[in-house]
Amino acid sequence: MLTAAPHLHVRRPSPTTAEFTVSTYPRNPTPALRLLLIAVGVLRLVLALGAALLLYAEYWTQFFTLASYQQSNLWLLPAAQHEFLLYHTPLGRLAQEIAARTPSWALVPLCIGAIYVAVRRIHVEERLLVLRGLGIQTRSTPGTILLGWFGGGAGAGAGGGPTRFIPTEKIRDVLINEAFWGFGVRYILVVVVEGEEGLVVVFPKLLPRREIVEEVWRGVRGCLFDEGGAGEHHHLQQQRPEKKRRFKDTKRRSGAGDGKKSPASTKENSGEEIRDRS
Amino acid sequence: MPRLTYNIAMVSDFFFPQPGGVESHIYQLATKLVDRGHKVVVITHAYADRKGIRYLTNGIKVYHVPFAIIYRSATFPTVFSFFPVFRNIMIREQIDIVHGHASLSSLCHEALLHGRTMGLRTVFTDHSLFGFADAASILTNKLLKFILSDVDHVICVSHTSKENTVLRAALDPVMVSVIPNAVVSENFRPRKYPPEPPAPNNGFGNATPAVHHLGPNDPVVIVVISRLFYNKGTDLLTASIPRILENHPNTRFIIAGSGPKSIDLEQMIEQNVLQDKVEMLGSVRHEQVRDVMIRGHIYLHPSLTEAFGTVLVEAASCGLYVVCTAVGGIPEVLPGHMTVFAKPEEDDLVVATGKAISALRANKVRTEKFHDQVKAMYSWDNIAKRTERVYKGIMGDIPEADFYGYDVGNTAAWNGESHSGVRSFALIDRLKRYYGCGVWAGKLFCLCAVIDYLLFVFCEWVFPRDRIDIAADWPRKVYHSDDDD
Numbered sequence: 001m002l003t004a005a006p007h008l009h010v011r012r013p014s015p016t017t018a019e020f021t022v023s024t025y026p027r028n029p030t031p032a033l034r035l036l037l038i039a040v041g042v043l044r045l046v047l048a049l050g051a052a053l054l055l056y057a058e059y060w061t062q063f064f065t066l067a068s069y070q071q072s073n074l075w076l077l078p079a080a081q082h083e084f085l086l087y088h089t090p091l092g093r094l095a096q097e098i099a100a101r102t103p104s105w106a107l108v109p110l111c112i113g114a115i116y117v118a119v120r121r122i123h124v125e126e127r128l129l130v131l132r133g134l135g136i137q138t139r140s141t142p143g144t145i146l147l148g149w150f151g152g153g154a155g156a157g158a159g160g161g162p163t164r165f166i167p168t169e170k171i172r173d174v175l176i177n178e179a180f181w182g183f184g185v186r187y188i189l190v191v192v193v194e195g196e197e198g199l200v201v202v203f204p205k206l207l208p209r210r211e212i213v214e215e216v217w218r219g220v221r222g223c224l225f226d227e228g229g230a231g232e233h234h235h236l237q238q239q240r241p242e243k244k245r246r247f248k249d250t251k252r253r254s255g256a257g258d259g260k261k262s263p264a265s266t267k268e269n270s271g272e273e274i275r276d277r278s
Numbered sequence: 279m280p281r282l283t284y285n286i287a288m289v290s291d292f293f294f295p296q297p298g299g300v301e302s303h304i305y306q307l308a309t310k311l312v313d314r315g316h317k318v319v320v321i322t323h324a325y326a327d328r329k330g331i332r333y334l335t336n337g338i339k340v341y342h343v344p345f346a347i348i349y350r351s352a353t354f355p356t357v358f359s360f361f362p363v364f365r366n367i368m369i370r371e372q373i374d375i376v377h378g379h380a381s382l383s384s385l386c387h388e389a390l391l392h393g394r395t396m397g398l399r400t401v402f403t404d405h406s407l408f409g410f411a412d413a414a415s416i417l418t419n420k421l422l423k424f425i426l427s428d429v430d431h432v433i434c435v436s437h438t439s440k441e442n443t444v445l446r447a448a449l450d451p452v453m454v455s456v457i458p459n460a461v462v463s464e465n466f467r468p469r470k471y472p473p474e475p476p477a478p479n480n481g482f483g484n485a486t487p488a489v490h491h492l493g494p495n496d497p498v499v500i501v502v503i504s505r506l507f508y509n510k511g512t513d514l515l516t517a518s519i520p521r522i523l524e525n526h527p528n529t530r531f532i533i534a535g536s537g538p539k540s541i542d543l544e545q546m547i548e549q550n551v552l553q554d555k556v557e558m559l560g561s562v563r564h565e566q567v568r569d570v571m572i573r574g575h576i577y578l579h580p581s582l583t584e585a586f587g588t589v590l591v592e593a594a595s596c597g598l599y600v601v602c603t604a605v606g607g608i609p610e611v612l613p614g615h616m617t618v619f620a621k622p623e624e625d626d627l628v629v630a631t632g633k634a635i636s637a638l639r640a641n642k643v644r645t646e647k648f649h650d651q652v653k654a655m656y657s658w659d660n661i662a663k664r665t666e667r668v669y670k671g672i673m674g675d676i677p678e679a680d681f682y683g684y685d686v687g688n689t690a691a692w693n694g695e696s697h698s699g700v701r702s703f704a705l706i707d708r709l710k711r712y713y714g715c716g717v718w719a720g721k722l723f724c725l726c727a728v729i730d731y732l733l734f735v736f737c738e739w740v741f742p743r744d745r746i747d748i749a750a751d752w753p754r755k756v757y758h759s760d761d762d763d
Contacts, residue, residue, distance in 0.1 A: 178330075178331040179331070180343070180344055180363070183362035183366065183741065184362065184363065184366035184370075184741065185331065185341070185363075185366055185367060185370060185749075186747070187747055209745075209747050210747040210748075
């Protein structure tokens, strides 16, 4: 209910740039859905804080008896806050009570589980940025909120998450493949990278459906190879009106994107540029 | 009216890159069916260097399912773990007919069971003959009975094989068709055959290939190509060769193939000092078979059991006179003027070979004509056409009376609904059929069928149909039929 089926959003800021975003965030959320999402967010915050409080109380009851109260150099919080939190608020007393009564082997995993649920992302978003002459960059949201904050670094702009940049001269082809995935067969968009054993799968988490994959594939090829190497593709397209069948033929011809424009900058430089823009 | 075409899934454990008879049968049949406008996908397990989804010539799509290999050692869990993948493939390829091959392929049996559960029409092709006596055969027969009691139609490669299968699986004979193997006759041309077909109007009708007589002092060369196993009659061969050479000294043997019995042959050669008359080549690849065959005049096939014997057709196509044992489906393969039959025993084999040598020496046998005759008899186009008729029959696209060749409306003779026409997919009807398989086996089979059905319902719930992408079709060929089918 909170998530939608993966859908595609294409952004073309300039004729030589295209960004394909596949997301499970509801496309046009109604006010009710927005409210619900906010409510779920608040609930997750409360859940995370409650679990943290319980863990703290458990930590306290387990390792510090009343005798060791004086030598409190191992306290996690300053003495005043500690006192206040655990003894002067009803919640603190409740937490202490629960921590004392529940065995720690049950409480600790439960709390950790609750925190994980609270910080896990509800929506997944994966992006593919295509810059003609430079290359393509993939990015997908990390599984939890925390990774987006801490692990994002320079690449963490909108959405955050790890990015992968592939310069044009390393791209041998972009194609649609079929592969066994779990208990079924999926269409996947892959990039054949020169000098790499495996293929780079675009949208690896969401694995959108065939219509989306085909649209992105056409967009990527159009944007990446439009000048120079893509002349043959356009001839092909004109000869055959059935577009659906065409991609299979192209799929079989590896190295189709050979005669491309060589990018002006080196790999490192172009990587820097992408980061600056985002 | 547009021609009816089907989406067909060929399922077998045996497929390329592994070489073999069943493998090439599936490939040739699939190619010709694609030529007739159908869509064919092949489902097999993953081989070491062959995984995932591939395309072959003509747009045949091959699924090398990686699952089957994981649970290779245990058959039972494979039955159900293969189902979700199988269902996914069936839905995304919009399959109408599941066609399983080879009775020793567990993947094929599973696919037939799952196919029926999913409400697809199923066909099974049996490529081999089995005994009834030993424990392994009994087990295989039981399994075959389980699977075949709910299959829509069975294809056998010869009438003997049909008889065998009907007995083993207790089938109604009208639901078993006989469609033989074929050969690609272009690959099996005789030695002096004109490489190009002669111009159609050269004034002299069709030119026959030149007659090549055997000179009085030319040696007669006998070729044997078979795997050297007990069931291929290698013991018979070992016993007869010295006697044949004694009776007809101006004779040579070329033996190609390998196997556990090759050591016996080598001993025989050394004991009788026949090194200059018997040549052993070891195993040859299938594409080299023709080159070996055209070195000889007679093809000797001493097999003890054989469902069809494609190699006989290949030999005759190469213009060899065939001496073979009259076992299994062999007598059905070639017309009488191309073969000399023997009983599967030493004396008779020696006599028959003697007859063949004398006939060749007298130049009575027109072996140069064999190739064209075989070409007219065996072609994959014809096989595909007959297979297509089976498909039409089980899909109900040709009238039942036409397909089964009797008055199916006459229910008195066929005991109501139990006749083998188009079979009901209702679970209760399927269970009835399985229950009849045996006292204990029937119940076990019913249990399997019920579990399979529950798994199907579970899959429909967990992996709904509308979430599965429909695969893009390879451009279909338009078949311009030259006959009224």
